Every structure is written in C-alpha cells, then in structure tokens.
Amino acid sequence: MWSTSKYLLLAAVVVCLSSCFQLYSQLSSLNISTLIHHQFKARAPPPRISFYKLSLQWPPAACHGTLSCKPPIPSDFTIHGIWPQDSNDEPIPPYNKNNPCTPKTPTPPTDLPIKLRPIEGNLTSKWPNLIDGLNLTANYQFWEYEWKTHGTCSDYPDDPLTYFDSALKLRLGIKTIVRFGRQTSWTVQQVADEVFDVLKAYPQIACNLNPSRTQKQLWEVRLCYDRPNPRQLPHILINCTNKLRVSKGKIIGICKSLSDTIFFP
Known part of the structure; x- marks a missing residue:
C-alpha cells in the first residue's frame, strides 16, 4: 500500500x-x-529619400501670424527649408547615431558659420530668420536648426554648403510664384492652380491664422523636386503628392479643404 x-x-x-x-x-x-x-x-532602416520639398514662406503672413518679427519684413517669398521626404510625403527623421540614415558622419551644426561663409550674403537675403532677419546670430540659429532637422539626413550630410546652396539656386531661379495682388482672397485650389500655371507643377499649400484667429492666410507655398542623381542638385519640379499638409494620411494644419478661402496679406 x-x-x-x-x-x-x-x-x-x-x-x-x-x-x-x-x-x-x-x-x-x-x-x-x-x-x-x-x-x-x-x-x-530609416526611410529612403523619395523627393525634396522646398518650403517658401510669405513673410507678411508669417509675421502677421505665428511670428513676432523685427522690421524690415521682406515682401517676397523667402526660404523656410529644403526637406527630404519619403514616398509617403513624411519628412525623413533627423540623424540618429544609434540608427544612422547615412554611413557618413554629418557635419555638426556648430561648423556652419565656417562652412556657409561663401554664401552667407545670399542666405541672409533669401533664407532669413524672419524674427530678426538682419541679425546674423539669429540667422545661424535658424540655419543650424534646419540643418540638424533636415540636412543631416539629406543627400549631403557632410556638405552643408551644397545642401544650403541647392535651396538658394532653386529660389534664385524662380522669378514669379503667384501673379495675383496682395490684400486679396482665394481658395486653396485657386492658389494651387495659379502656381501650376506659372511653374507647371502643383505645389503644397500651408495656411496660418492672423493674430485675432479670424482669418486663414496663405503662409507657405511648398514646391516638390525629384531626388537628384549623384553629384546633381535638385532641379526637376514635380507635382507635390498632397496639395495640403498631410501626416500619416490625414490632413493637418489650418486649411482642411481645397475649397477653404485664404487671404494673401
């Protein structure tokens, strides 16, 4: 048992x-x-660059909207940035050494005052920090931010002179963006059609609000360029994938429809 x-x-x-x-x-x-x-x-792996987006801001809207600018305020479109985008129209993320987007070591932002000296004058004129455009220190803070956020994972991570000069060459090559006069109102679609008539490619339109938040304004016109071949700069205009700002397939920003009316201050 x-x-x-x-x-x-x-x-x-x-x-x-x-x-x-x-x-x-x-x-x-x-x-x-x-x-x-x-x-x-x-x-x-980080997303692959599909195209570049040249963002041009309208200073009277930027300074009569989200920014507090010291005069003089430019009366022509100035560069906000040139951004590498992936095939979904999402920005390529900034450089991350733990998961690098390039085998090259990007130039540190602190080196920009030396690297950009040959084009400093044109940058000050065409790519100013609108908050204080005549202040070179403020301008470099703006350029360093754009470099760190967008340039370090571009096709020129160790060549900021080429990166910034590529945007300057594109901007200097555009004489007219829109032909309508100031103090007028248009729909987003009408602005996009106007840019297409002038440049033969559809842009992306970004809006902001005036200080009283009662009126939508034309803030930025963003132009899209095919990714260049090695040793070439972006130069071939293409239709932007989205006429309005989109993130993860959803429209973001102030303007939600192509029929929205926007003011050109």
Whole structure:
C-alpha cells in the first residue's frame, strides 16, 4: 500500500515538472520572440529619400501670424527649408547615431558659420530668420536648426554648403510664384492652380491664422523636386503628392479643404 502511494506521488511530481517545463519553454520562446521583435523594430532602416520639398514662406503672413518679427519684413517669398521626404510625403527623421540614415558622419551644426561663409550674403537675403532677419546670430540659429532637422539626413550630410546652396539656386531661379495682388482672397485650389500655371507643377499649400484667429492666410507655398542623381542638385519640379499638409494620411494644419478661402496679406 505504501509502495503504491509512493509511486503515485512520484508520478504526480513528474507530471507537474513536465507541465512547468512546457510553460517555461513557452514563456522563454515568447520572451525571445518579443525581444527579437523589439530589436528588429528598433533597427528598422530609416526611410529612403523619395523627393525634396522646398518650403517658401510669405513673410507678411508669417509675421502677421505665428511670428513676432523685427522690421524690415521682406515682401517676397523667402526660404523656410529644403526637406527630404519619403514616398509617403513624411519628412525623413533627423540623424540618429544609434540608427544612422547615412554611413557618413554629418557635419555638426556648430561648423556652419565656417562652412556657409561663401554664401552667407545670399542666405541672409533669401533664407532669413524672419524674427530678426538682419541679425546674423539669429540667422545661424535658424540655419543650424534646419540643418540638424533636415540636412543631416539629406543627400549631403557632410556638405552643408551644397545642401544650403541647392535651396538658394532653386529660389534664385524662380522669378514669379503667384501673379495675383496682395490684400486679396482665394481658395486653396485657386492658389494651387495659379502656381501650376506659372511653374507647371502643383505645389503644397500651408495656411496660418492672423493674430485675432479670424482669418486663414496663405503662409507657405511648398514646391516638390525629384531626388537628384549623384553629384546633381535638385532641379526637376514635380507635382507635390498632397496639395495640403498631410501626416500619416490625414490632413493637418489650418486649411482642411481645397475649397477653404485664404487671404494673401
């Protein structure tokens, strides 16, 4: 009798140990799979550049909207930035050394005052920091931000002179963007059609609000350029994928429809 109980107890222990081992194996497999998944996700390659977006801001709207600007306020479109975009029209993220977008080491932003000296005058004129456009220190703060955010994962991560000069060449090559006069109102679609008539490519339109938040304004016209071949600068205008600002497939920003009316201050 005693011997039978002992064997039954031993069998129960074996069954329990077997079940525990199976559970441990399943948990271990799950943890390893989860770890591999997270590591793979963290190491997913950065998105590939599909095209470039040249963002041109209208200073009277920018300074009569979100910015507080010191005069003189330019009365011509100035550069906000030139941004590498992926195939979904999302900005390429800034350089991250833990998951780099390029094998090259990007030029640090602190080196820009030396690297950009040959084009400093044109940058001050065409790519000013509208908050204080005659202040070179303020301008460099703006350029350093654009470089860190967009330039370090462009096709020129170790060549800021080429990166900034590419935007200057594009801007200097455009004499007219819109032909309608100031203090007029248009729909977003009409502005896009006007730019198409002038430049033969559809832009992306960005809006802001006046200080009293009662009127939508034409803030930026963004032009899209095909990604250049090696050793070339962006130069081929293409239709922008979206006429309004879009993120993750949804319209963002002040203007939500192509029928929205916007003022050109």
